[in-house]
Amino acid sequence: MKKGILTVVSGFSGAGKGTIIKELRKKYNYQLSISATTRQPRKGDVEGVDYFFKTRDEFEKMIEKNELIEWAEYVGNYYGTPKEYVEKQLEAGNDVLLEIEMQGGMLVKEQYPDALLLFVTPPNAEILKDRLTGRGTETAEEITRRLNRAAEEVEYMDKYDYILVNDSLDDAVENLHNLIQTRHYKTTHCEDLIESMRQQLNTLVSK
Numbered sequence: 001m002k003k004g005i006l007t008v009v010s011g012f013s014g015a016g017k018g019t020i021i022k023e024l025r026k027k028y029n030y031q032l033s034i035s036a037t038t039r040q041p042r043k044g045d046v047e048g049v050d051y052f053f054k055t056r057d058e059f060e061k062m063i064e065k066n067e068l069i070e071w072a073e074y075v076g077n078y079y080g081t082p083k084e085y086v087e088k089q090l091e092a093g094n095d096v097l098l099e100i101e102m103q104g105g106m107l108v109k110e111q112y113p114d115a116l117l118l119f120v121t122p123p124n125a126e127i128l129k130d131r132l133t134g135r136g137t138e139t140a141e142e143i144t145r146r147l148n149r150a151a152e153e154v155e156y157m158d159k160y161d162y163i164l165v166n167d168s169l170d171d172a173v174e175n176l177h178n179l180i181q182t183r184h185y186k187t188t189h190c191e192d193l194i195e196s197m198r199q200q201l202n203t204l205v206s207k
Contacts, residue, residue: 006115
């Protein structure tokens with residue numbers, strides 16, 4: 001059985017990461033790793049579906065017990081990826097998506113060198129600001145904080161394997177799907193096939 005691909009999807013707040021992933025999973029069979037967080041639920045958020053909502057004490061105990069692949073503090077809240085679910089899905093051959101911040105993405109890459117890292121961005125900064133404002137979920141002060149954070153996060157872009165420009169949602173979804181599926185044919189994910197071919201060819205030429 002082939003091992004699943006672990007894909008990290010990061011990007012600026014307001015770039016449309018969540019929307020792309022939601023539409024991708026409507027069309028294709030991908031598993032989404034559910035993050036733990038200490039932020040307050042937004043309207044429509046469901047425990048165990050959108051996030052595992054934790055207190056700061058609960059989250060810090062998960063850190064102490066090494067139960068997270070990665071974790072980071074972002075705009076005053078903790079976010080992290082529970083380890084057990086991800087590893088079970090990959091071993092079962094399922095492709096797993098992680099929607100996480102850049103700091104977390106770098107930590108995942110250290111632990112899972114074959115992970116695919118994708119950075120989502122709108123075509124330009126003005127569109128990013130418009131999208132943040134249009135969500136209607138943050139105050140003007142929070143939007144400013146997120147834009148300031150984006151100015152720091154831009155330095156991570158060249159550390160990712162691919163940049164995914166979210167101009168057309170349909171195109172972004174298909175591009176993401178194609179990049180993940182292509183990853184299955186990287187040599188490090190085809191070791192069993194390579195070894196099988198080696199053995200078969202050696203048998204044939206030795207006859």
